[in-house]
Amino acid sequence: MIREPGSTVIHVVQGEHAISDVPDVVLTTVLGSCVSACIMDPERRIGGLNHFLLPDAGPGGPDIRYAAAAMEVLVNGLMRRGAVRSHLRAKLFGGARMMAGLPDIGQRNADAARRFLQDEGIPLIASDLCGSQARRIRFWPTIGRVQLHLLGEARVPVREQPMPQRGGDVELF
Template identity: 50%
Template sequence: MRLIALMQGEHRVTSDADEVISTVLGSCIAACLWDARAGIGGMNHFLLPDGPAHDGASLRYGLHAMELLINALLRQGAERSALRAKLFGGAHLQPHLPDIGHRNLTFAQEFLRREGIPCIGGSVGGDRGRRIRFWPVDGRAQQFLLPPTAVQEGPAPAAPRSGEVVLF
């Protein structure tokens, strides 16, 4: 197994069964999409649902991140009609600040609905961060909930910790 760490504003697509994509999320969203028949999948990690069109860091925004992920999957042989999704993240970590996690989640769910891509699982909302591992070839995902004060979004540590949950 090769663990590929995904940072904010990045995406990764692969058909390599030995690759596992991992990231750490708070209010951000990671969309995990795959086509099991083609044996290809990928993940993105976006920070905000939308932003200015002229922003050079547009990979941080949901619309651009979702389009890049889907287009990369299709270029590498995935069939749009066979795509399935799992969403992770969207936590509300700072009660005294606006709920960006909810905005991110609403955007991602609506985007998938408009695109006709079924969201068949994941873990969203709440007040805790998550470390996610995603097996893009078959769509398996694993989540580790983080202590409330431990979220620092970015790449995940390689070693699993207690409290592991496997999502199918």
């Protein structure tokens, strides 16, 4: 936990979530192809943020690194802390395509999060998903405010070309 003047900042890393009803708490995370849901109950003034890595559940049962488990854990945690399910509202962020030429995990993460919200009847009121830029988000869970900062555009990986050999020498770079 990092302290800033006048607020408590909680950084949420991959496979984790945080919930708060304390007005001076700010939840933060940095996202590439991962997705975070900021879900809040504006009437009870409580909210939470998760950070999941992959769209589909792996072997071995529920794992909060995967979309459905991460979303369910966050929603259930909010309700245990006093949120009312019918009051919940969501904002989604992340899902960038970070490496050209590889499968688009970010798009699949975004689709999985949207599908969960739709299946659970939780309105999606804002989102910034996909594209090719990483994001840093800051979420004030009691008021539902999100600050988004784009971090830079993903680049196509450079393919190294072998250096020409001269005589019996090999040039290293």
